[in-house]
Amino acid sequence: MENFKAKFKEEAEELIQKLEQVLIKVEDNFQDKESIGEIFRIMHTLKGSAGMFGFEKTGMLTHRMEDIYHAIRDGESQLSEEIVDLTLGSLDLLKELLKTDEKLPKKSKQELEKLLIRAIDYVPEENEKETKSESEETGSGNKKYDDEKETGEGIFFYILFQPQKDILSRGIDITSVFYELDELGEFFGFPILENVPETKDFVPEDFYLGWDLFIYTNGSKEEISDVFLFFLDHEYTIVPVEPYTLETNKEFTEKCVNLKNKKTSLNDIKSRLEALTPKKKSKTKKEDEAEKEEIINEKETAEEINEKDPIQALKDKKENETIKVKASKLDELINLVSDLVTINSRVETISQNIENADLKKAVQSISKLSKRFRDNALELRLIPVKVLILKMQRLIRDLSKQLGKEVEFVTEGTQTELDKNIIAKLEGPLLHIIRNSLDHAIEDPDERERNNKPGKGVIRFIAFYSGAHVFIQIQDDGRGIDTEKIKAKAVEKGLIEKNSQLTKQELYNLLFQPGFSTAEKVTQVSGRGVGMDTVKKEINDMRGQIDIDSEIKLGTSVTLKLPLTLSIIDTLMTKVKDTTILIPVEFIVQTQLNTYKDKKQRPDQVDFNNNPIPLIPLRKDFDENGDIPEKEKIIIVRQYDRHYAITVDRIIGEHQAVVKPLGHYQKDHPYFSGSSILGDGSLALILDINKIISNKKNQMESS
């Protein structure tokens, strides 16, 4: 039972999400019959299964909602802003109910009661209707659910099968047809005996039978055709049919002239077809009328499908079919694949020293395979950024109302895919950025009109690929960032000198300083101190970067640059003494030999493009004497618009590293963010550029 409960919760969460989507859609058009119908249906489904699994309050709430939308659907009342608000409110409560197993905290309990009372106002003639609608609806509603299942699951085919007389001498075993059809689905048939001759004319090697066959299958027409692979085109015909369209299906009636002339009547077939239809319940008389209507509808849809080529439709469906997998299982798979890749490179290294062509070939194949395996497995974790949109939509909707602003939300590239772990971590930062845009950037309608802007502001979400990265941009057409204000504030906070000359970009970067907020008044919404610095940290933690660009009075855009996946990175392999250090390639600008004037003493800064940049000598931290190796290499890295020089003893080459997190005790290590096992089984450390640079900055500031 617990298991079922978990399933129910999972399903319910999905439905609630769907509801949110539909609600936001319906808000643009209160007359959208289709969406209203959908809301009603989802509420109904929720009510039904909530009752079944003992979620009483959930059932009560959804029942009330269902009533409201039932009335709207039937034209007895009108959808309004208030109802949408009420529904959204109920969704929040539903989520909480699910989460807490209906053990609501006191505050939410009161909210639920209030909501239930408010909801009554929107159901017309409630007392009179309730009992009636209750019984009626469960009947028709359940049926609808069944019907949906039915049409979604399988399809009927009629097959006229009339092999030629010589079929046996062609080496074909007819019985295999029936065995294979049996595997495809449930079927029945009637033999065609017309061609069977009188005993005196009977030739034992000849074949005289034929069949009218009916099959209900989840398979496609192609799969059925495959059963008849060895038969000639004129020996079989496959026609998709529905029990209801039997009389109207032209192809079918043409092909089954045989049937009509015989004892088997069309009605007989119909009833047998219907008997095959799964979960078809016997209906009460009362429902018969509704039933008729539905038959007509189904006829129409069946015809529609016919026009669209039912087979293609079926195929499309198959290709888009998905299954649900527990995230932890997926993570386990990725872990195993990473181990495989690691061991594989070990095997590669070992086999290099063994002269055996067969072994080398085999190892090569394994390497290829495991790389494909890895790519495939990683792809499993990619999900479209679309899943983030909903939350943003909801936030914009609620907030803009609260703030008295009008905002349109435009999205682009929502199919762009990212690792699910990144998506999960992105939610917070993105919502924060949106909150900022709404609160600080987008002006009140009045102010906008004074500045000759349309009263309705625009927030744009854009996602796209570029190389091994995904870019996400949040743009708004608000008032832009006033660099003067930033400067004043920074001076006030003692972050910069009053007369320091900073570029626009450097000023924007100040926004990422802890505790920096330019909002003149702290509103309920933003400017609570947990600002952009947290956002930046979270983005950096997933090896991403964040950039702000703005044009005063025109708008602001915040750009996130994110890696496609967290578990594999391209690195440059280097050595510092005996330690192998991997430096993520994405930060590296170039590498060069050292140009120290004094070979015994490292300078604090080196020249890069005629600018002095700070030097970070890794060796100093590994070797207390700090001897400078003769050919010490300098690697220029860039963080945002600043360059830094990191020194290493030797550069080995490029290396694709499978990232393993550091152990618990080392997770706050000041330089490294992870490790990786190399081909020879030894360990390499992955340098965290963000960490090491901020470390360097602190050092510089304190000295």
Add this chain to the structure above:
Amino acid sequence: MKKRVVVVDDFKNTRWVVEFTLKNENLEILSAENGKEALKHFDGQNIDLLITDLNMPEMDGIELVKEVRNMEKYQFIPIIMLTTERNPQKKQMAEDIKVTAWIQKPFKQDQFKKIVKKALRI
């Protein structure tokens, strides 16, 4: 018991490709360069499938099929005709002499495997 398949083609490469395609199907493959040689395999032992080329020296595919179908033991065995032949007349002829399936060379491995497995009912 392993199913036994006779593969006949005068071109060594084709025989090799057929064997390669079927190598994982756990079959015993007997090959021959032409019809005459192939007939030697039909000596009373169980044969489950004949895959043969159409145009071959000594004895061509059509004649081979006729001979095989004439033997009582092999009267109903499945036969796959494998050929580059596009001449419709010849194709009609092969149909007349009753082969189970007809595969045009060059063939797609998957399709070929599917047909063979179906003919063998594996």
